[in-house]
Amino acid sequence: MTALRPELPALMAEEHVRAALLEDLGRAGDITTCATIAPDRTATAEMNARENGVVAGMELARTAFRLIDPAIRFEALVADGDRVHPGTVLARISGPARGLLSAERVALNFLMHLCGIATYTSKFASEIAHTRAKVCCTRKTIPGLRALEKYAVRLGGGSNHRYGLDDAILIKDNHIAVSGGVASAVNAARAYCGHLVKIEVEVDGLGQMREALTASPDVILLDNMGPDLLRQAVAVNAAHWQLSGDAYASDPRRTKLEASGNVNLQTIRAIAETGVDYISTSKITMAAPTLDIGLDVVIG
Template structure:
């Protein structure tokens, strides 16, 4: 099950962003005195080798953060990344080899594995959804339902799993939802107001709950229409009404049992909050190599 994601070009995580986040995580873990267990049981001269390996099948994400944890813990630690983010993992696959001061290795272990397990879990969950929609035109996209402080990394993990990213925040696209429509006084009024406000590079998406709202939205020419909580039959009708004039995003009620039927309706995008807010951690472990 090895091999990197080929259907998408993975983004690059800026080294400064990675280092800043990992430094905070290490300081949180080390507290006021550092790793007193490692200090108590290991001398400064102890050296060790270790591997990080998958214990369950899945998709890999977060190697740069794990590497940064070990290098910040002790710059003498040698890190070899055996696999690449986006790779499909089988139980037993080694993803990283490590060698260096034992105190530094064990003091960084938990932070490194926390990042790897969490982000690989998101990549794995995304891959499960993407695989079920792979025979259709639909792309799986994430949402803003992310862990505070980890959004950029979690969205990176979605890409590692074969998905695509929705907006990163409130400032990079206009998404008119039901409450905006209620206050503004209607779908068409809300879209018109957004068009008047938006710069030429800012896209406008509107959420609709009914086919009547869809019909109201189409003449206002939004860039994307989100079809919220519609079943497959209604989604197929929405696709026919839109006639390819606008990107259609299905949202709500999406799980592994429903995603294939939703994808087969002809929508362009399927947004899934679960892949970032509830994906289970992928089990990876660090084991000392005894010569």
């Protein structure tokens, strides 16, 4: 079944865009535009892609122009999730020239950043499309932009890890060190949380993994393991649940395995081919280059 495209609620877009516009307008507004453009001038501009990419953030761009001046008309010619090529016109914007020019930078900043994340994520997803593994983002995001960046990841074909500290339990090495052990930490987490909260625990070796399996967490995070060790971990998991072949892949009861550490475009294929279910990386949010997008006035 093909998943529906994610959507960004307009209210969420407005919150972020309003803050960005206020930051840009500063204490006196756009003094360059006010000094050079008469109040009654109108203009039409086109927003163009200058390289191949995946679109993300059109609602943010639309909102930037609307908040600056509701008289500006924003005609989107593509939708979030579409793939574009150099020269593709993303949107046509027309109306009061002052507002158009004042909102331009904020609109492009959001669009270039989110398109960059969606595009970079799509490259990771493409590398592992022949496997069942999914590439996931992490909590390593630009402060304040997490929801937007995770939205862009999904548009690029990736999956979201937890959004914050409150929507899932992830027991990491420091939690284990303080709490006294892998299994005890998982058991304590299960006693604490509600039945809808997933529990994941990080391990750094097969010994810890075997201990974790005795407590039946939902997911085991295999930290900084190379492909050979990851294959062994998959075999240990299969043996624990007495599953093999297609039964292992499809059984909903078994513990899911997530690989993390040293994940990039050169390594992700080999990691996915070990049989893990998820591959988490901060690269798709923290190292994604922006997509080159321009806005040019075509009618003054």
